Amino acid sequence: MNRDIEKNYDPKTLEDKWYKIWEERKAFSPDKKKDKVFSIIMPPPNVTGILHMGHALNTTCQDVLVRHKRMSGYNTLWIPGTDHAGIATQAKVEKKIFKEEKKTKHDLGREDFLKRIWEWKEEHGDEIVKQLKKLGASCDWDYETFTMDEGPNKAVRKVFTKLYNEGLIYKDKRIINWDTVLQSAISDAEVEYKEVKGKFYHIHYQVEGSDEVLEVATTRPETLFGDTAVAVNPKDPRFKKLIGKNAIIPICERVVPIVGDSYVDMELGTGCLKVTPAHDFNDFEIGKRHDLEVINILHPDGKLNQHAKAVEGLSAQAARKKTIEILKEKEILVDVKEHKHQVGHGERSDSVIEPMVSTQWFLNVQDMAKKSLQSVKKEKMNFVPKQWENTFFGWMKEPRDWCLSRQLWWGHRIPVYTCKTCEYEFSFESEPSECPKCQSRTLIQDPDVLDTWFSSGLWPLSTLGWPVQEEMDKKGFDTYFPNTMLITAFDIIFFWVARMSMMNIKLMNTVPFKDVYIHGLVRDKQGRKMSKSLGNGINPLDLIEQYGCDAMRFTLANGCGFNRGFNLDPKLIESSRNFMNKIWNAFRFISPFLRRKVGNYKISTRDIDIPTKWILTELNSTAHLMNKHLEAYRFDEAASTIYSFVYDKFCSWYLELSKPVLYSDDQAIVKKRAEILRFLFEELLKLLHPISPFITEEIWSYFYEDRLIINQDYPVLRQEYQFDHEHEKMAHFIELVTQIRNLRASVGLKPKEQIELEFFTDDKKTAEFIHENRHYLESLAQVKKGTIHNKDAKRPQKSTMATTSLVETFLPLEGLIDIAEEVARLNKQIDKVKSELEKVNKKIQNKNFMDRAPEEVVLEVRTKAKDFQTKLDALEANLSSLE
């Protein structure tokens, strides 16, 4: 090695360096010569976004798979991009402008305001991109797409126009969720229901021309100004006779019909329902059935309008208070009851959603949803883990038409135009210059923009250049669409996965991806969701700063199985950092024996010892398992597999066993071992690379100057490295050494103090093996001398012993052992073996078991019984020799 290596692993110096090199060498570009294809799109983060643990987990999962596939010979493409995030971005820039210039968007006007957002985007939009790079994401930045780029805009216009012309997109005046802070419609999916403590107000409504009163119960008394009926159940004997008569709404003194509608629950409340079609979803439906008047009582900002004269200009809350006061004065508020109920809040603004009647654009999704549902059922699209398809089904089974329009400025503007001259309305794929009907040039475009998820729904298409043929050819549309898979979190299954699948099936007649892997949420140490309000968020960049990206990625992968997420304790990352340090130092240890190379590296499996055959076999099973787990999206299993190989197999045993070899005087032996160590190290770096790319690339660079690890072939199981027989022998040897160490510890020997042992075995091969490897016993357990006897030989007195099924090991320590302690230790072991033996014997005595269990299970149990018996006999013999 011709470079000095720092004693401690310091990730800071190497992570940025390698990312730059990968980018410069185009290491993330797909290799189009390869036959097998792996393509995946990144869920586009908001341009306004700041990296959080969710991104870190999502990106890690994707990058692990992408790197694995790339190394496994796939034509691998990972497309990154960012989302314009209509509401979030507009609100952010709006706030900034107001803070700095005290101007609202209306002061600036639509055009200038949009210009300002674009300026903001140019200036800050790559912040999130820089952060993704910090995570090591090996996506092809040449494909980077922004949802408001020209390409996606073409896609949006084309699709909108197609759906419009098919009559699936329509304009309708109906009740929608209105966010009074954003002053825009929002979709059903954007409404969060929260439990709120409220009150039931019981109010008397007079029946017209009679002394009778109807008692209605409501949680929102201020809506009475919009009441246009009172409804009762037509079967209700109490009120049946009133149907067809009129009631008088208090305060505004409006006369409204009393209607019978089976929606009304006789048991609930008073059995009498005030009907406010303009501000309640169910009332709207009742209104339609009975042809009721719809009176909107709210301004867009949520304040009461002229239809609520008595409380005009007040916020809903203030209006409620005042309404109650008036009702009290009039003595028609007859009861107030505590009541807990679910109230819709805007996901973005967190303000109370006011259902409101308004004219909006809708997409009829009934048929699209049905087809999408069938695709999942037919397993054309697989959710992993499978139970997530229930969440998907939940949405698809009863879809409500999608409210597409938003009263915002930032977004894809709805491409619908109305001719001022002839009033013809049409949708157009590009900017129209004249009315197709009357050729008038005075066209007015719809002022609204589309829901952000409309363009997100087209993401698998638009990122590959669709619908422009030239772009599609350039980007390899035919090769990469549909994508191999998608990785996302469960909270956007409705928003995004559902929309993408509907859109893509509709447009391309195929699902957009084969697999959808859903990972969980990263929560804090105590299992709480990370949130701004709790202040418990962990910034991934801080973790990277403190422990390094590799350690963080390793921890995330390690926690990411088929679960609902995991609780992230920074301590876990510390442990991963220690693992990286372990690798670093293992490399530091072997590096003086190695030379830097150019060209392929091979080892010979001729004349290698048992430990080497053992570690090669371990390497094999590690390679096999890594591939298996990564194929199955078991990031957790993959991480612990490589961890165990590096730590428990390579460092703890093979390196230790290699020390006496490397310190040998015979240079040929040293060289041979060094080559094997190098080979093993290269392989383990490759195996780990997808999870922890930086440290592996760094160490790799000490091995080779002409190539990067990112492009190497991922290890697979190789028959020539499989030595099952030697593997078993070595496993027994490890058991033996551990027992000897245990013996030493149990009598309190100092680590350096050398011992003499006596072994008793009737197994000739074991005897030979112990003899051949006696120098290892010395280096690993300070055994300076050992004598091997047949089992019929006399056991030494006053000694401590341990036993495996093949060999008894005695440590004679006349006078040094505490007899009482030793007896206790032996008794404990005897008890344990006895109970195991009993269990096994019970099975053997059970005739049903012997008759019905499969042969190999019976055989296994018999072997166990024999082994336990041998151990027990030896332990008991030793015990009696002490007493």
Next chain:
RNA sequence: GGGCCCUUAGCUCAGUUGGUUAGAGCGCUACCUUGACAUGGUAGAGGUCAGAGAUUCGAAUUCUCUAGGGCCCACCA
């Protein structure tokens, strides 16, 4: 109200078609500055797998019920 999931060591979690001496990491205990690593080493302690029942030769694993916890959906005035 409907649906999904969880309950395994002090903590965070694995345990794939029923057969393991039920595992890992962190934490804990004892000993150790052994020439890769104290961001370390060696050896340990610690679990009647939430509870009850059922199926089976055999259940952490399958089924039913109970208790506790989480999440999603839903218009209950």
